[in-house]
Amino acid sequence: MKFAKFIDMKHKFNQEDIKDFESFLNHEYLLTNGTGGYSMSTLTGCHTRKYHGLLAVPVPKLDAVYMLLSKVESSIVVNRERYDFSVNEFPGIFFPKGYTHIEKIEVDDFPEITYRVDNTVIKYSILLPHGENTVLLRYEALEATRPIILKLSPFLAYRNIHELANQNINIRPRTFFEKNGFKIDPYQNLPPIFLQTSHLSVFFPSPDWWRAFTYRQEATRGYKHQEDLFSPGVFEVKLKKGESVILRGSLTRAEKLPDEEWEAELARIKKRKSIFSRNDEPLVSLKTNADSFLVGKSTDKSLTTGIIAGYPWFGVWGRDTMISLAGLTIKCGQPDITLEILSAFAAHEKNGLLPNTLSVLGNPAYNTVDTPFLFFWAIQHYLAATGDKKGVKEKLLPAMTSILDNFTANRVCFARVGSDGLLYAGDASTQLTWMDAQVMGLPVTPRHGAAVEINALFYNALVMLTETFGSYLDKEAAAGFSEVRKNHEKSFESAFWNREKQCLFDVVRSQTERDSSVRPNQLFALGLPYTCTSVDKARVALAAIQTELLTPVGLRSLSPSDPGYIQQYSGSQEERDRAYHQGAIWAWLVGIYTDAVLKTAEDPDTRKKELREYFKPLWAENTSQGCLGFINELYQPTNPFAPCGCPAQAWSHAEVIRMLDKLEE
CATH class of the missing domain: 2.70.98 (Beta-galactosidase; Chain A, domain 5)
Structure with missing residues (x-):
């Protein structure tokens, strides 16, 4: 389109x-x-x-x-x-x-x-x-x-x-x-x-x-x-x-x-601009600027190969790299770089984990639970664009298998898979998901337990590996993955469905302890290639998200009706950290939101037109203020949604490209 x-x-x-x-x-x-x-x-x-x-x-x-x-x-x-x-x-x-x-x-x-x-x-x-x-x-x-x-x-x-x-x-x-x-x-x-x-x-x-x-x-x-x-x-x-x-x-x-x-x-x-001549604006400009975030040569397997999370103050981060790869490389005609960056990260897989922060001097930090599963999502984007199953098998499959083997066997020190097939991670002192702000060493947004997007990503990885590469797996390993997958399918919807708010719980810790905060993390359980949420419930959950979280420049990190909502992202480092995931709008979420909308849409072409028009302020107005030609990390949670946070954020830029590219299909 x-x-x-x-x-x-x-x-x-x-x-x-x-x-x-x-x-x-x-x-x-x-x-x-x-x-x-x-x-x-x-x-x-x-x-x-x-x-x-x-x-x-x-x-x-x-x-x-x-x-x-x-x-x-x-x-x-x-x-x-x-x-x-x-x-x-x-x-x-x-x-x-x-x-x-x-x-x-x-x-x-x-x-x-x-x-x-x-x-x-x-x-x-x-x-x-x-x-x-x-x-x-x-x-x-x-x-x-x-x-x-x-x-x-x-x-x-x-x-x-x-x-x-x-x-x-x-x-x-x-x-x-x-x-x-x-x-x-x-x-x-x-x-x-x-x-x-x-x-x-x-x-x-x-x-x-x-x-x-x-x-x-x-x-x-x-x-x-x-x-x-x-x-x-x-x-x-x-x-x-x-x-x-x-x-x-x-x-x-x-x-x-x-x-x-x-x-x-x-x-x-x-x-470089001529490569994108078939695209319309704003994709030409956004794609031309996309390589601003890429560092290192595509043949470099060192720790410096990757994606700068944001300019001017972020470095190379694993989570941000996995989310950004599709928009910054695949959609910009550089899938070879995608595979090289994924290979560089795969080379540093350790006991089921991938590094989140990278250092030229070594000592990468293995402190996230989502990066390994976002790795699978990035591979799915690569396969969808190239069909290069052979390249993935040769360069990435060992890391993919090791990740799921370590998690399902409960060998990851901060995580365990319960008998219900759900993945539980962290404790009250840790922040292992993307909502990781801390003040005085304590989490601002505690999300230990079974976080909704972690479980969605975990399930997506299980199905992707067994369905796409099952013939290459050890029979015992394949059987183990399949058993966890079946248990997860039986448990997910009943564990996460919030009847009162008609959407998904953000975190489940037990049958009696569940976090009912309305947050955008549930979008992954609605929009990933493989999900456990029924289409009917996904549509109902989307309606709640649209009412509570959706804005023309991204999605709020918390519903304004929540007692913990903070309506202004400003002030000192501590004040900003407290507001970071408590209402501030994140632009990168438009990508997974678009996936969820189109996956559940009865008339996808009409929804594409509506989405492009609705999000126009994000790519039209907000690339004309702030850091010109780039998408901000954050926007204030109330109208007029002023840009804030990091002026040029990789995953924001990447997911807007991926969204617009998808809307042109």
């Missing part, structure tokens, strides 16, 4: 849009390079987060991402008058106020900001070449009645992205000459950075600290929010009308012309 191309996903702003400058600061861009590095800031370049900066790169030996080049202050000199294009927030003031010179901003695949000072027009663009820890800043004189002098002052942070820099005596301020620029190696144990221009420039060393850059988003989030940045000096470049210069910041010396790097990256982007 095809839909009309009725939206232009290129984001355009003019001076009128920027008049309410503080409000406009909520518009951000994000560029990534496939290594875990990124560039991110507001569209005006005024940092509002400690995570903002022009070049953040992974430093493997420190197992962290470091913000190296925070910003480059730019100005022009025309007729001996200096005009600043930059803007920063300091305590009580914005300085300089370069945003007053902005004529327009356009963001498609990368940001382009056009500044006008009388008859002089400068266009500033940012690119991050894929696979390299490099940022390219291009300044083009579109109009100029006489030669101008462009001044560029780099500012270095050189600190972990989760921390802030302070003026210190340990910095090594010396710069070393390089062609059209310099190298600086400011701290031990961190890589040097090369800053070079594409053609002749003059660099004037003038090392200095600028203090008290203020990041308002961090203040709102209850964190320290001021830092000091170091500037080694200033570049000066002469430009005439029609000329341009690129400032290249990189961990490597320029081996070819920055202009060539620029054109090569543009060609790569164009080629």
Whole structure:
């Protein structure tokens, strides 16, 4: 089912849009390079987060991402008058106020900001070449009645992205000459950075600290929010009308012309977009941005192969990877990467578990009960797209068998399968599902026992393995899996059906202790390929979900009628953790919701049209605010459903792609 191309996903702003400058600061861009590095800031370049900066790169030996080049202050000199294009927030003031010179901003695949000072027009663009820890800043004189002098002052942070820099005596301020620029190696144990221009420039060393850059988003989030940045000096470049210069910041010396790097990256982007030419918007834009979350090469079996859970502050997480694979790789025409990532995780299967958080230095964390079963769901998506049963058998079947063997034999330390065939996991002190927030070491949303989505995923995995690969299984193992499956089928609906609320219990601990909170987790028992819930009851449960949880930007994590519901996600870390799964809207749930709706629909084509129109605010409006072209982690639970949480979340982005792709079928 095809839909009309009725939206232009290129984001355009003019001076009128920027008049309410503080409000406009909520518009951000994000560029990534496939290594875990990124560039991110507001569209005006005024940092509002400690995570903002022009070049953040992974430093493997420190197992962290470091913000190296925070910003480059730019100005022009025309007729001996200096005009600043930059803007920063300091305590009580914005300085300089370069945003007053902005004529327009356009963001498609990368940001382009056009500044006008009388008859002089400068266009500033940012690119991050894929696979390299490099940022390219291009300044083009579109109009100029006489030669101008462009001044560029780099500012270095050189600190972990989760921390802030302070003026210190340990910095090594010396710069070393390089062609059209310099190298600086400011701290031990961190890589040097090369800053070079594409053609002749003059660099004037003038090392200095600028203090008290203020990041308002961090203040709102209850964190320290001021830092000091170091500037080694200033570049000066002469430009005439029609000329341009690129400032290249990189961990490597320029081996070819920055202009060539620029054109090569543009060609790569164009080629990638052409792959999705058969899709309509917004899928073209969403799919083009999908590889922003992928890190590592498809042939890499190391722990760094996977999906960044969200930019700018999350790393590679197993749960998020399994949920995101279908949307970010399979639906984007890269099933080979799907199989490689699944293989990398399978290689780290241990006693029935898969790692949830991954580290370059090793020591993965095996602390979730859902990741192993989400692994099966990801494989189902892969098989549905490719039919590659042979590849799955050769590369993934041993891990699949080990996972179910360990769980059904009760060898997983924090889980057991009861005689009723239900899977019980954790205790009052643990958080093993995706609703895992803790405050002062205690779960905010206790879900120990038989959680509804865990059991749905467990059953789906049992049926998938025995039905699809039963002929390859040991007879004794196959018989054991079949017995658990039958017991589960007999018990599930009677154990989980909540007659009073006409939906499924969220957690069952015993026949007398059941959590009746209305949450979206039950969607997995309605929408997975294999489920125990009857179609009639699934439709009734969906009606309850639609009444209590459904919004145009995702599903609430808890019904507003629940005493534990929190109607605002904001405040300090503790306040946000308490609200995380107590009402906040999660965009990623639209995927499994769509599965459930279409699985139970009497007229799927009509429902597809309705779903696309209903969720339009999620992909139309919310990719035009916040982090442009990406889907947020969270949205406030009350209208107007403002975006919050992580600005660019992998599973949100992925599941919106999967949903829209499914609605086009």
